[in-house]
Amino acid sequence: MFAYNRRWLYLTICIIAIIAACTTLPGKNTQQAKQQSTKTEKNQHNAIIFVADGLRPDWVNSNDTPTLNEVREKGVTFLNSHSLFPTFTTANASAIATGHFLGDTGDFSNTIQVNAPVKSAKNSLVPYLENNAVLREVNKQFGANFLNEQSLLAAARKANFSTAALGKSGPVLIQDVTLQNGESTLIFDDYTGKNEGVILTPEITDLLNKNSLPLKTPERGENNQKGDSKKPGTKVANIAQQQYFADVTTKVILPLFKQRQKPFVMVYWSRDPDGTQHNHGDSLNQLVPGINGETTKTARQNADKNLGQIITALKDLGLEETTNIFVTADHGFSTISKESKTSYAATLKYPDVPQGFLPPSFVAIDLAKDLGKDLKLSLFDPDKNNAPINPEKGEFSRNSILAKNPKQPDITVAANGGSDLIYLPNKANQKDLAQKIVNSLLKQDYVSGLFVNNNLGKIPGTLSLESIALQGSARTPKPSILINFRSFDTGCGTPTACGAEISDTFLQQGQGMHGSFSRADTYNMMGAIGPDFKKGYKDLAPVSNADVPRTIAKALNINLRPLGKLTGRVLNEVLVGQPDTVKSKSFEMESKPANNGLKTVLKYQTVGKTRYFDVAGFPGRTLGL
Structure with a gap:
């Protein structure tokens, strides 16, 4: 009897001990987890992506751009760098934000066709x-995320990083395009302090006031003066506005981020x-x-000065050793x-266009002349409530619609600069119309390379949009035809620094x-420096x-899905x-020749399944081909 009770007593004590151990272990584990988390957080690195908009690598040197040059010399210099085509700002902003090509992001150029009229774009x-x-309206049209991909900043926010984007309006908001007012990413751009800007938190407003910085971004002033055909444009760089962004970065945001200790x-x-x-x-x-x-030389120096100020602030705050800087x-x-x-368009007279020069919307004017009579299509301006356009009276537009009824466009031309997008909204006879458009464009000396939507079939003289990664999971309407314009060397000795188009x-x-x-245009400046990057590589x-x-996400252990x-x-x-070492291969692709012998040729490289597009167009009409 006694032995039996002793066994029960011993068993009871054991059970109590186990229960006690179980109730204390989680607390101990939680404390250890917190200690480990704190340790990881303290060792965690940071990243700044510095985008020098439109900077050509050939003009980075120790005299004019010493800071940029030092990044390349002491860190990593990329000697085989690429912009995505079409080589426009918001298009590449979508790639820098998400790590995807434009066939996925749907940001095909600075000006694209969307699903419904945009009120803020007239x-x-x-x-x-x-x-x-405009970005906010377009975002709402496409499931609250027109890019259809997660951005690096959005992923970093979810991983408890502090996040910010500053500078040029458009590409800045694209870096965290799903952001709503009140969330944690700090946004400063041209619209800060205005109705279109992301609202500043009371904390940031207080810090701006303490540092005697305006709550509203300064205007570009004289730098925004484009001039006209008789009056030259600006002779000054964007000094004041960019100094504001640099000051906000170094006096407000970086000190705040250090204070947060994450x-x-x-x-x-x-x-x-x-x-x-x-x-x-x-x-x-x-x-x-x-x-x-000299004016553009000053602009390069201005960007370099801003980067230098940011790096100095990192040093002063003790953040330099933990911060990666990727310049692109x-x-x-x-x-x-x-x-x-x-061009027929170049034979007409227009106000503010020198005689014999191409006017804006010359593609649409030439197509209307060549195709309009047989197809009974007239020209309209989609940016002015579809007002009719008569080029013979000196009229032109920025973008254009060719149609019998402008509310039911047959052809929409989105003018962008060095390349244009053509959309064929009316699905009836799409293939036949595409062939007619291509035949017309093949007559023009300003065209150098044509790319068509896969749905239109193989048209001699053209390559597919898929061949240049413009056919993917994009939510926005896919262009039907992409026109690349002729480019050439002006003869300074360094073609990529002295191209014309x-x-x-x-x-x-x-x-x-x-x-x-x-x-x-595809050759862009790229360099990197910091704790996760090799030195002198x-x-x-x-x-x-x-x-x-994708590289920054890997370095910082951020899950970018x-x-x-x-x-x-x-x-x-x-x-x-x-x-x-990296294994890369070079390729050349060419279309079947058109009846006049023209063919679109594409040169590209690959690493694994990733493509890098060097140059494309008609032989003899594209610089570098």
Whole structure:
């Protein structure tokens, strides 16, 4: 009996001990987990993506751009870098945000066709995306995320990183396009302090006041002056506005992020040299010096100064050793040409267009002349409530509709600059109409390469949109035809630094543009430095803007989940502890020749399944082909 009770007593004590242990272990484990989390957090690295809009790598040197040059010399320099085509800002902003090619993001150019008229774009169906109000409306049309992909900043927010995006309106908001007011990403752009801007939190407002910084972004002022055909554009860089963004970054945001004691990811989008290169007044109606004058040199120096201020602040705050900096340009740049010997549009007279030069919307005017009579199509302006256009009376528009009834367009031309998009909204006889359009465009000396939607079949002289990663899981309407314009070397000795291209734009010959498949436009500045990047490493492998967020996500252990399949790659070769070598291959693709012998040729490289597009067009009409 006694032995039996002793056994029960012993068993009871054991049970109590086990229960006690079980009730204390979770607390101990939680404490250990917290300690581990704190340890990981303290060792966690940060990242700044610095986008020098429109910066060409050939003009980065120790004299004019010492900070940018030092990033490449001491960190990683990418000698085989690429912008995505079409080489436009919002298009590449979508790649820098998500790590996807444009066939997935649907941001095919700065101006695209959408599903419904956009009120903030004067009820146009082809809005210009470098506008916050427009982006918000377009976002609502496509499931509250027109990019249809998660952005790096959104993923970082979910991973408890502090996040921010500053600089040029349009590409800045695209970095976290699903953001709603009150969420944690800090947004500063041209619209800060205005109705279109993301509302600043009381905390940020207080910090701005304490640092004597305005609550409203300064205007561009003289830098925003484009001039006209008789009056040169700006002769100054975007100094004041960019100084504001640099001051906000270094005096408010970085100190705040350090105070929070958690990692951060920031995108800083420098409008210079892009804005100044577009508007400069150094070469009115002349191809030389074009975008290589003193004003654009000052713009490059301005961007370099801003980056230098940010790096100095990182040092002063003790953040330099834990912060990666990835510098990229969304695209290269070229000088505008407005000359053509075949264009009907160039034979007409217009106000503010020198005699014999191409007017804005020359593609639409030429198509209307060539096809309009037989198909009974007239020209309309979608940006002015579909007002009719009569080129013979000196009228033109930015974007154009060709139709019997403008409310039911047969052809929509979205003019963008170095390339244009054509949409065929009416599905009836689409293939037949596409063939007629291609036949018309093949007559023009300003065309160099045509790409058509896969649904239209194989048309001689053209390649498919799929061949250049423009056919994917995009939610926005897919273009039917993409027109690449002729480009050429102006003869300075460095073709990629001195390219010129035909441009469908209101800007003048001699000013700056991009968007073409010229190597001058696809060749962008890229470099990286920081704790996760190798030192003094020269990367010869092909890289692109679509690789930037995926590489940063890998370095910071952020889970960036793709939906579409058209993604960039992780640049493992530049990361510390990874192998140096990368296997890449070069390819050339060409279309079946058209009846006049013209064929679209594409040169590209690959690493694994990822493509890098070098150059494309008609042989002899594209710089670098």
